[in-house]
Amino acid sequence: MLDFTINEEICISCGQCASDCPSMIISMETNLPTIAADLEQFCIGCMHCVAVCSEGAVSILGYGPEEGISLKNAAVAGPKELELLIKKRRTIRNYQDENVDPALIEKLVAVASHSPSGHNDRDLLYTLVDDKGIIFDLREEAFAGLGRLIDAGKLPEGMEMFIDIMEAWKTSGKDILFRGAPHLLVVSGGIDSAAPLQDSIITLTTFELYAQACGLGTVWNGLLTLVISELVPSLKTRLGIPDNHEIGYAMGFGRPALNYERTIERKAPKINRVA
Numbered sequence: 640m641l642d643f644t645i646n647e648e649i650c651i652s653c654g655q656c657a658s659d660c661p662s663m664i665i666s667m668e669t670n671l672p673t674i675a676a677d678l679e680q681f682c683i684g685c686m687h688c689v690a691v692c693s694e695g696a697v698s699i700l701g702y703g704p705e706e707g708i709s710l711k712n713a714a715v716a717g718p719k720e721l722e723l724l725i726k727k728r729r730t731i732r733n734y735q736d737e738n739v740d741p742a743l744i745e746k747l748v749a750v751a752s753h754s755p756s757g758h759n760d761r762d763l764l765y766t767l768v769d770d771k772g773i774i775f776d777l778r779e780e781a782f783a784g785l786g787r788l789i790d791a792g793k794l795p796e797g798m799e800m801f802i803d804i805m806e807a808w809k810t811s812g813k814d815i816l817f818r819g820a821p822h823l824l825v826v827s828g829g830i831d832s833a834a835p836l837q838d839s840i841i842t843l844t845t846f847e848l849y850a851q852a853c854g855l856g857t858v859w860n861g862l863l864t865l866v867i868s869e870l871v872p873s874l875k876t877r878l879g880i881p882d883n884h885e886i887g888y889a890m891g892f893g894r895p896a897l898n899y900e901r902t903i904e905r906k907a908p909k910i911n912r913v914a
C-alpha cells in the first residue's frame with residue numbers, strides 16, 4: 640500500500656510528479672495525480688513525486704514534504720567547496736586513540752544512506768564497530784586466523800603479501816589490516832537486490848566524503864575486506880554479516896592524528912573521447 644496522497648487544496652495540477660515518475664505510474668487523467676491500484680506494485684519508492692512538487696502537495700509511503708529539507712534558498716555547497724572537499728580527501732593511516740561521538744557516527748551513516756541505489760532497492764546492512772575496544776578484539780581474531788593459515792601453508796596463491804603483514808604485526812605491532820582506526824564500517828548488500836556491490840561501494844564513497852567534511856579520517860580497508868570475506872570466515876560470523884549478503888567493502892574511520900597541509904596534483908585522467 641503506497642498511501643499516495645495529494646493535498647487537493649494546494650495541488651496545481653502541473654503534472655510534474657507524473658512526468659518525473661521513473662515507473663510512469665502516476666496518471667493526470669482526472670487533473671489530480673493518481674496511481675491505479677493495479678500499478679502500485681511498480682512503484683520503486685524513489686519519492687521523486689514528493690521531491691519535485693513545487694507546492695508540497697504530495698505524500699507517499701508515509702512521507703510528505705515536511706520530512707524533507709526545503710531546497711528553496713538552501714545553502715548547498717557550490718562547485719568550489721565540493722572540488723576542495725574531493726581534492727583534500729586523503730586516506731588516513733594515523734588515528735587518535737579515542738572513540739568518535741556516537742551521535743556523529745549515527746549521523747554519518749544516516750547521511751550516507753541517501754546514496755543512489757540500483758532499482759532503489761536499498762537492501763544494505765551497515766555493520767558498525769563504534770567502540771575501539773571491539774576493534775582490539777577483532778584485530779586479535781584477524782591476526783590469529785591469518786597466523787593459522789600461514790602456519791598451515793594454506794594461504795591462497797596470490798595472497799603472499801599477508802606473510803609480510805603478519806610479520807609486521809608480530810615484530811613491531813604494526814597494524815596494516817585496520818591501520819589503527821578506532822572504528823569500522825562494513826557495508827554489505829542483500830544478494831537478491833539489483834546491485835549489492837555497487838550500492839555498497841557508492842554508499843561508502845558518500846560516507847567517506849561526508850566523514851572527512853566532518854573532520855574525521857577514513858581508510859578503505861581492502862586487505863581487511865579480503866580477510867573478512869575470504870581468509871578468516873569466522874570474522875564475518877563475528878561481525879554478524881548474514882550469509883545472504885555480499886560484502887561490499889570495509890572502511891576504517893576515526894579522528895585523524897595528523898593534518899594535511901595542501902592538496903596534491905594527479906596525472907591527467909585518461910579520456911577515451913568518442914567522436
Ligand SMILES: Cc1cc2nc3c(=O)[nH]c(=O)nc-3n(C[C@H](O)[C@H](O)[C@H](O)COP(=O)(O)O)c2cc1C
Nearest residue numbers: 728729730731732815816818858859860861862863
Ligand atoms: C578499493 C580500495 C582499497 C584500498 N585498500 C587499502 C588498504 O587495504 N590499506 C590502505 O592502507 N589503503 C588502502 N586504500 C587506499 C589507497 O591506497 C589510496 O586511496 C591511494 O594510495 C591514494 O591515496 P589517497 O586516498 O590519500 O588519495 C584503498 C583504496 C581503495 C580505493
